[in-house]
Amino acid sequence: MAAICAAATALAVGGVTQARAQAASSAEVANGEYLARAGDCIACHTRPEGQLFAGGRPMPTPFGTLYTSNITPDNETGIGKWNADQFYQMMHTGRFPDGGLLYPAMPFGSYTKVTRKDSDAIYAYLRTIPAVKQANRPHDLKFPYNNRSLILGWRTLYFNEGEYKPDPKQSEEWNRGAYLVEGLGHCAMCHTAINALGGSSESQAFQGGLIPMQNWYAPSLTSNKEAGLGDWSLKDITDLLKTGVSARGAVYGPMAEVVYNSLQYLNDSDTRAMAVYLKSLGQGSPPEAATSKVPSPESSLLLTLGKTIYDGQCASCHGAQGLGKPPHYPPLADNQSIQMPSAVNPIRMVLNGGYPPGTAGNPRPYGMPPFAQSLSDDEVAAVVTYIRTAWGNRGAAVSAREANALRSAPLD
Template identity: 70%
Template sequence: MNRKSLFALSAVVVTAAAALVPVLWSGTHYLQNGAALAATPVDQADLIKKGEYLARAGDCIACHTVRGGQMFAGGLPMATPFGTLYTPNITPDDQYGIGKWSADDFYRAMHTGRSKDGSLLYPAFPFASYTKVTRADADAIFAYLRSVPPVNVPSRPHELKFPFNNRNLLIGWRTLFFREGEYKPDPTKSVEWNRGAYLVEGLGHCGMCHTSINAVGGPVNSAAFAGGLIPLQNWYAPSLTGSEGGLGDWDIKDIASLLKTGVSERGAVFGPMADVIHNSLQYLSDDDIHAMASYLKTIPQKKEAPETMQMETSEAFGGELLQQGQKIYHDQCAKCHAENGLGMPPNFPPLANNQSIQMHSAVNPIRMVLNGGYPPSTGGNPRPYGMPPFAQALSNQEVAAVVTFIRMSWGNKGTPVSPQQVADLRSSPLD
């Protein structure tokens, strides 16, 4: 969900998981048309079930539920360069939730980024992606959300700095970066490919993390899916199109396995993407996962993401780090990842020829060595093997050394890592 320097007429774009879905409620009626009002209980139950599935695809629960809190009651703080956003209560509570929204209000929010009273929504809610969602799917999500238990808890107001608390500034952002319109299938492509494109570009809003943000807070569309640093999270969402992380040479089965279970023969996911798979993708059907994998594999080569600031080491010091890192790797890492770096996939992912290790930004491997972590626990991988943290055991230079060794060994073409980069990440938030 990477990578970037932000200034915004609009403020706030956050991680892939940052889908502030201002879902709506119709009160006593479900839809404002006779067909919906005449729906049988069976039809309504099917619609709610479909809506729950689609809400999973949109990862709504991740942003609107505080860990350990009541489902969809909101209150999750999201720190941004412009202040803190708090996700709203989207349960069907008349006083504090969305109990008085109509189905048309809901679709307008999804499709146009405007709330019930017509005010502009901040683009942390991914309406630029959700505009592609069909009315039928939006109505199904609406039916599901109106079926969840209401929670009588007020939504906490945002704490945005001036002038970003003035929503009128969003007019400029929308003019530059928002194009309203449902997804239109490509008649030259297969039904499966179009389904994958619809999910990736729409409900999945994958581009919010995997596309860099420019100086005014908008996506760099010329480098769509080319990767970027997730603002304030210090995780790098890899390119899906280019040489550093493209999926063109992946087998469909490996992409699908990664999306569905969080692990594959090519590697494992950690950080924000692990949350996405845990909360969302593992619940999608095999057909939809395969469709997404098929579409992602065909994303054309585009301009690479703008380079992020990278502290560089001298050639001599890089050589010293490489030698020091070889010993640390032998002592601390080889038992799981093997002396030749091939690992024992899928439980212990390979480091040799691992694109995420070699990217221009070394953020992800540094974070993994410092903080460790687990792939998501999923139905297909219920007891994932984890990576232990080494922040307490290794100094900044030792972490830089072992990451340098990993990035430059077994044919990997990464560059040396500066101890200062490690120091900066050691003191940064974990999420």
């Protein structure tokens, strides 16, 4: 009888242990899904209308076109044969299980900061998604960039391996925000200028730059002359990250995709932590007066024409004084993104229009219509110049040539 009781007890304990293990595994998978959202993995590894994480999305670069990889658990074409150690090696070192080198379009320069625990959680989640048998498409890179051995030189110059180390001088919340922004969020990939070799300097991190091949400008996060958030409230920052709109502005272009695929799914604690860190990057310096790029008489003509166009086409939404109707119609007066040295984004918005992302917090965003079909290059230059210099704004005038150069820019 005692033996039977002991066996029954052992079975009961074993059942509890197994249940706990399954619960722990389930929690890890759920956390991995959350972290994969934070890392915006879906944006690159899922083609429009394609199967989840099956790859094959083209990524044009100045060196040719890369095609993203299949990261579903298919044994032949995906990562089904990888173990957690090999997945962490890829995230942390930018190398395949066989030691091969990843091209740095995969942001391993940021993902190296991700902890082993979080890497394992993402791996556990990817093991649960449907396996898709879809062979990876070969990259189409120009010579000599199709020689992977060149990546060794790139890594020597631009890759610093190592997990994120908390700054003991900062709060736990600030460090969590830094971990998300610098690591999983890989925000520096866009908000840091890329040089001719496809690399960026850590000393220029988050100082802004033109996104190669997309012709959108990712503004500086360190200076309030551009998009530094030093004088924004935490609520305005969290609103922008969570919903895509706030009292201070709205996101469009590539950033709208980031909010749609990734940031809207973060919990309030992590969104606030990111806001705390991003606010700390802002230097708080006021915008400097810009010098017009066009002769003064031409500037006067541009402003006169620009005001006429603005009053007729824009004022009904953005207001005669550029105050907008936040959060749906963003203000243009005293808007840093309007006044930046780069006029790429306001020109593109006038030409192509656009919508903030549809999010849970803003499911029916108000959009801006395109004017490329109704305004000439001179008229686009005029209205953008007016917006950048009216109501105390200190942006520089733009030319018809700049407007023309962006007419054929890709829309995503």
